[in-house]
Amino acid sequence: MIELEIDTYTGCVKVLDALGIYDVGTPIDYNVLIGQMEGGFLQGIGFASIETMVYDRNGYIRNNNFSDYLIPTTLDVPNLRVLLHDSEYSEGPFGAKGAGELPLIGAPAAYLAAVEQALGGTRLNHVPFTAEDVVAVLAKEGKANA
Amino acid sequence: MPDISFVLNGKETSYAGSATERLLDVLHNSCCVAIGAVVGSCVVTLEGYRETERYAVMDKAFADVSAVQCGFCTPGMILAAEALLSKNPHPDETEIREGLSGNLCRCTGYNAIIRAVQKAAEEGNGLW
Ligand code: FES
Numbered sequence: 001m002i003e004l005e006i007d008t009y010t011g012c013v014k015v016l017d018a019l020g021i022y023d024v025g026t027p028i029d030y031n032v033l034i035g036q037m038e039g040g041f042l043q044g045i046g047f048a049s050i051e052t053m054v055y056d057r058n059g060y061i062r063n064n065n066f067s068d069y070l071i072p073t074t075l076d077v078p079n080l081r082v083l084l085h086d087s088e089y090s091e092g093p094f095g096a097k098g099a100g101e102l103p104l105i106g107a108p109a110a111y112l113a114a115v116e117q118a119l120g121g122t123r124l125n126h127v128p129f130t131a132e133d134v135v136a137v138l139a140k141e142g143k144a145n146a
Numbered sequence: 147m148p149d150i151s152f153v154l155n156g157k158e159t160s161y162a163g164s165a166t167e168r169l170l171d172v173l174h175n176s177c178c179v180a181i182g183a184v185v186g187s188c189v190v191t192l193e194g195y196r197e198t199e200r201y202a203v204m205d206k207a208f209a210d211v212s213a214v215q216c217g218f219c220t221p222g223m224i225l226a227a228e229a230l231l232s233k234n235p236h237p238d239e240t241e242i243r244e245g246l247s248g249n250l251c252r253c254t255g256y257n258a259i260i261r262a263v264q265k266a267a268e269e270g271n272g273l274w
Pocket of ligand 1: 213214215216217218219220250251252253254
């Protein structure tokens with residue numbers, strides 16, 4: 001679940017709250033698992049909002065360092081929270097499930113759904129959905145504050 | 147002048163902040179400082195910092211809250227935390243977030259690292 005605020009002048013999106021709940025089977029190392037979930041969740045929000053990869057005609061990635069491939073910093077999502085649905089999974093070792101990719105999957109959808117709602121319901125269907133994309137939607141609908 | 151040993155070479159670009167050292171109480175990206183610029187100054191890298199009491203507190207705090215996932219960012223995070231705490235021994239959450247904002251972490255989502263710094267500040271009360 002992601003709650004956000006959009007500046008209709010700049011298109012900048014501020015994430016106010018982010019809550020992820022994950023079914024992980026039985027946690028083996030609780031702290032590490034929470035770290036994994038929080039990290040993946042933030043990564044998902046990054047993929048959904050700012051992480052644009054640019055390729056040239058030969059398929060080379062053009063933004064090959066962190067000055068033009070931006071990822072979230074400490075300041076981007078300060079209210080990120082994670083809860084676990086802890087139940088024994090009979091197929092896994094010690095009742096555990098794989099937890100690596102899990103937090104990444106739902107985050108972009110949650111982010112985009114929140115942006116969609118904030119922009120008044122226009123269907124949005126790609127990520128990353130950057131500030132420029134937000135402004136494009138606002139301009140198209142004549143809602144931009146500019 | 148103490149030995150200089152670089153934590154990591156941040157691929158000559160240093161955007162991730164992993165290659166960090168403290169120079170004259172200021173946090174620097176070691177791969178962006180020319181060797182001639184540090185003649186006569188006091189350089190502390192993680193290797194030297196490891197010998198200190200403050201490091202022991204920091205180390206324990208990072209371990210206790212599992213603030214390390216892959217560990218790539220950890221050297222830089224620890225030195226950034228040291229630089230922050232030596233300026234402000236009791237930072238609030240926002241101040242910690244600002245203090246570490248130049249260092250990227252891909253794994254933890256930062257919450258655990260923030261908690262580790264809070265814990266180090268509490269437990270190392272008086273050291274900074
Ligand atoms: S723990 Fe992997 S980058 Fe921070």
